[in-house]
Amino acid sequence: MIESIVIITSSGSQKVEFDTNHHSKCAIDLNLLNLSDYKSFDIKITFSEPIAKFRDHDYTWQKCKKNYIANPFSPKIVKLQNAQIVQSNITSGIWEIDYKNPTVLLWRFNPEFSSPLTSYLGNENRKSIVLAEQKLNFIANPTLLFPKNEAIEISRSKKPFVAIACFTDHCDFDTAENLVLQRIFFKEHQIKITKGFFLNHFSKREDNASFQNQQEELLQWNNDGHELCYHSLSQSIKSNEDSFADFEQFVPPLNDIKVWIDHGFQPYNFSLLKNSDISEKKFEGILQDKNIHTLWNYIDSGTATNGVINQFNTQHFTLSNFLKGNKNLGFIKKMQLIIKNIIFHYYNEEDLILKYKYSASRFKKVFFQRDLKSFFPFIKDVSKLGSSIFSVLLFWNKKKNIPYKLAKYSPIVFKHTITDKEFYIFQTLEMLDFKKSLSHENINALTNEKGVFIAHTYFSVPMKYHTGKLFSTPTTIDKKVAENFKYLGNKIVNNEIWNPTLIELIEYWARFEKVFFDIDFEGNIFERNNSGLIFRKFS
Ligand SMILES: [Zn+2]
Numbered sequence: 001m002i003e004s005i006v007i008i009t010s011s012g013s014q015k016v017e018f019d020t021n022h023h024s025k026c027a028i029d030l031n032l033l034n035l036s037d038y039k040s041f042d043i044k045i046t047f048s049e050p051i052a053k054f055r056d057h058d059y060t061w062q063k064c065k066k067n068y069i070a071n072p073f074s075p076k077i078v079k080l081q082n083a084q085i086v087q088s089n090i091t092s093g094i095w096e097i098d099y100k101n102p103t104v105l106l107w108r109f110n111p112e113f114s115s116p117l118t119s120y121l122g123n124e125n126r127k128s129i130v131l132a133e134q135k136l137n138f139i140a141n142p143t144l145l146f147p148k149n150e151a152i153e154i155s156r157s158k159k160p161f162v163a164i165a166c167f168t169d170h171c172d173f174d175t176a177e178n179l180v181l182q183r184i185f186f187k188e189h190q191i192k193i194t195k196g197f198f199l200n201h202f203s204k205r206e207d208n209a210s211f212q213n214q215q216e217e218l219l220q221w222n223n224d225g226h227e228l229c230y231h232s233l234s235q236s237i238k239s240n241e242d243s244f245a246d247f248e249q250f251v252p253p254l255n256d257i258k259v260w261i262d263h264g265f266q267p268y269n270f271s272l273l274k275n276s277d278i279s280e281k282k283f284e285g286i287l288q289d290k291n292i293h294t295l296w297n298y299i300d301s302g303t304a305t306n307g308v309i310n311q312f313n314t315q316h317f318t319l320s321n322f323l324k325g326n327k328n329l330g331f332i333k334k335m336q337l338i339i340k341n342i343i344f345h346y347y348n349e350e351d352l353i354l355k356y357k358y359s360a361s362r363f364k365k366v367f368f369q370r371d372l373k374s375f376f377p378f379i380k381d382v383s384k385l386g387s388s389i390f391s392v393l394l395f396w397n398k399k400k401n402i403p404y405k406l407a408k409y410s411p412i413v414f415k416h417t418i419t420d421k422e423f424y425i426f427q428t429l430e431m432l433d434f435k436k437s438l439s440h441e442n443i444n445a446l447t448n449e450k451g452v453f454i455a456h457t458y459f460s461v462p463m464k465y466h467t468g469k470l471f472s473t474p475t476t477i478d479k480k481v482a483e484n485f486k487y488l489g490n491k492i493v494n495n496e497i498w499n500p501t502l503i504e505l506i507e508y509w510a511r512f513e514k515v516f517f518d519i520d521f522e523g524n525i526f527e528r529n530n531s532g533l534i535f536r537k538f539s
Contacts, residue, residue, distance in 0.1 A: 001048055001084065001146070002026055003103075007033060008042040016043075024519045025089075027143040028107075035136040040110035043142060047086075050102035053079040057312040057410070058449045059153060059161060068097040069314065071114070071410050072512055075153045078105065085539065087151045087525065089143040091512040094409055107142060110134045114409040117416060117425060118271045118298040125265070125275060127350050129299075129406070132416035132425060139516045139529075148523025154515060155534040156452065157498035158508055163310075164452040164498045165488065166505050167193040168296065168428060170261065171231050173460040174209040178471065179217050182459055185470075185477055187224055189489035193459075194502040195221055196231030196261050199250055203235035210234070211253055222254065227501035229259035230292070232266040240277060243267040252290050258503050260287070261296045271297040273418075284418040294506055295416075295423055300430040300456055301407040302345060304437035310451025311429050317407035319346060319392070320400035325436070342392050343385070345404040352388060355381040412454060413509055424506050428456035433468030438484040447496050454502065 005016040005028055014033070018026050028043055035041070053061045054068040055075035062068075070076045076088035076095045088095070088107070094114060096106040108114070115132035155161045174182075174197075186193060197218055201210035211218055222228055233246050247268035262269040267276060273283055287293070302308055302317045306325035310316055322341050326334060343356045362378035365371040392399050406427070415422045431437045431453075446453065459470045472478040491497040500508065514531040527535070 001080065001086075002144070003046045003048050004044075005046075006044045008044055009033060009038050010040075013044075023146065024148075024523050025143055025145050027141050030141055038136065039131060039133070040108070040112075041136070042109070042111065043107040045105045045107065045144070047080060047103050047105070049081045051078045051086075051097055051105065052081045052083075052102075054097060055151070055153065058451070064097065064099050064102050067099055068095065069409060070095040071412075072414075073156050073412075073509060074312065074410075075151075077151045077153065085147050085151045087145045087147065087517070089145055089517045090138055090140055091154070091515045092138045093142065109136055111409070113405050114411055115414040115416065115425070116299055116406050116411060116427070119274050120265075120272050121274055125272070127298075127353075129348070132414060133418075134415055135417055135422065139514060145517060145519045145525055146523075147519060147525045150525070150537040150539045152517060152525050152527075152535050152537055154512070155536075156450070156509070158500065158504075158534075159495050159498045160534045161450055161536070162496055162498055163446045163450050164500065164505065165446065165492070166452075166454045166500055166502055167191070167431075167457055168229070168259075168261065168426075168454060168502055169193050169195050169457045169459050170263065171196045171198060171209065171460070172235065172263070172458055173462055175207045175460070176209055176214050176217065177207075178460045178474065179209050179214060179221075181475065181477070182470070183217070183221055183224060183226075185482070185485070186226070189482075189485045190493055191485060191489055192225050192227075192499055192501055193457075194227040194229050194259060196229050196263075198231060198234050198263075199253065200234040200246065202238060205235070208235050215253070225501075227259070227503055228254065228257055229261060229502070230257060231261045232263035232269060234266075235264070237264060237266060240267050244278060248286055250290070255291065256503075257290075258292055259294045259296070260292045262298060269297070270295050281419045284421050287418075287423070288421055293423055294503065295425055296428065296456075297425070299406060299427045301410070301412075301427055302404060303430040303432065304442075304453070304455070305433065306436050306439065306442065307445070309429070309437060309442040309446050309453055310449050311407070311412050311427070311454070312410050312452050313449055314403035314407055314410060315401070317345070317404045318401050323400075339389055342389055345406075346392060346399070346402075347388060348405045352385065355385050359385060412452060413506060424510075426454055426502065426506070429453045431455040431457050432461075432466060434470060434481040434484055435468035435478075437468070438481075438488055440484070440487055443484075443488055443491060443497075447491060454505070 007014045051064050055077035056062045057074045071094050072091045078086050094108045116129045119128050119130045121128050157164050198210040201212040262271050301311050308316045343352050359381045362374040365374040413426050416425050461469050470481050492499045511531045511533050516528040517525050518528045519525050
């Protein structure tokens with residue numbers, strides 16, 4: 001069934017010998033290469049016949065007529081043309097099939113864009129997307145299992161095989177007053193969230209909430225079953241010296257706060273670590289001392305809107321789907337938005353993003369302030385932007401369905417080693433408009449697709465221009481939004497959606513690393529060690 005196995009690293013390809021006597025499994029010996037030398041590698045498996053079907057992220061069989069990507073939390077199960085099922089023994093890595101080349105299965109470990117981190121580099125703090133450092137060691141050698149009848153798939157959710165809705169909230173606009181209103185609202189709809197808070201009240205806004213001033217209220221959130229998480233340490237920025245002193249010396253107000261969300265440009269932020277005054281070793285040690293093991297650093301797979309809600313469905317994160325979700329807008333507005341999406345999400349290259357931002361400000365300078373010095377740089381940027389946009393529009397039919405770069409592998413949760421210690425990094429779905437994002441259609445789609453979102457929200461945002469926000473006035477909750485949350489809450493109560501806090505989700509998903517399947521003499525797949533996850537057999 002297997003024609004060849006080749007291991008591909010940055011230093012070349014190497015053919016692997018494999019045991020052809022064993023009919024029900026094929027182990028791939030990784031001892032051949034010194035894995036610690038590499039940041040990533042691929043195993044290229046060529047079958048003697050094409051892959052006819054694959055088990056998709058929504059736990060359904062799909063014909064191999066589109067590309068297949070299965071990350072560590074999706075089934076790694078395919079069916080060959082002769083109906084033989086092929087399944088992986090571990091959850092690590094990514095399975096990728098190009099439907100135009102259906103005899104080849106790529107088993108990829110940490111490929112480009114599968115574990116993206118934001119890092120601000122250089123004198124100008126330029127935003128860069130870098131690949132996480134991952135320990136490429138697994139519970140067992142990657143092995144293909146060929147069961148006689150049935151494969152085994154694992155539920156991503158604690159309630160068997162249902163969708164997951166997780167909220168992580170940024171407290172930028174929280175006040176003593178709106179904190180209470182939010183808490184009562186979520187209690188009414190039985191929704192749990194992961195609530196960011198500022199530990200210290202150091203803010204230009206007097207009424208900004210913080211643990212320092214609103215301790216009692218925030219402890220009530222904790223009592224209600226919400227998770228509290230750090231949102232840096234304060235709203236406004238102190239001097240470098242004072243900031244680092246705060247960071248080193250703060251005392252965790254509770255002993256189970258494990259999540260850290262970067263806010264603003266705080267000098268001690270994880271995303272500024274490469275430019276920071278403290279060493280990575282020291283930074284890691286401070287996080288470890290304070291019990292923090294999960295970090296967020298400015299990566300959204302996209303913005304939720306009509307039809308964009310499931311981070312596991314890469315087809316939600318395409319230009320075509322974005323247009324569909326905004327078809328009620330006028331032509332000019334639609335063009336503006338699509339150009340912005342091409343630059344920010346399709347290309348997602350800092351160079352182009354900066355050119356886009358400069359062009360807007362130079363346009364004003366040239367045409368309104370008659371600043372002729374800006375004319376040539378403006379023309380240069382606009383022509384570069386124009387050609388990039390044009391190349392997408394020219395091949396629109398092909399490019400409109402390509403998933404955005406940072407959504408391709410659905411890198412929602414992955415590990416990163418700062419120096420020695422591993423941390424979990426999570427990627428979010430930006431969620432600003434709750435009328436569109438949490439519409440009945442979207443919630444139904446999420447439920448049907450057994451999908452997942454980890455929302456990046458600002459529940460207390462007061463801005464007038466912000467449509468679909470939770471608060472319609474500083475003291476009232478928007479009726480339509482409340483109705484959407486009621487619908488979501490009912491799905492949660494009826495066990496159609498699992499609504500974990502972030503740490504519940506991460507700690508549950510951490511068990512995927514322990515999964516280790518094997519096959520017995522009769523060709524039945526079984527679990528070698530008890531991961532505590534929920535499984536089901538199917539064919
Ligand atoms: Zn913030």
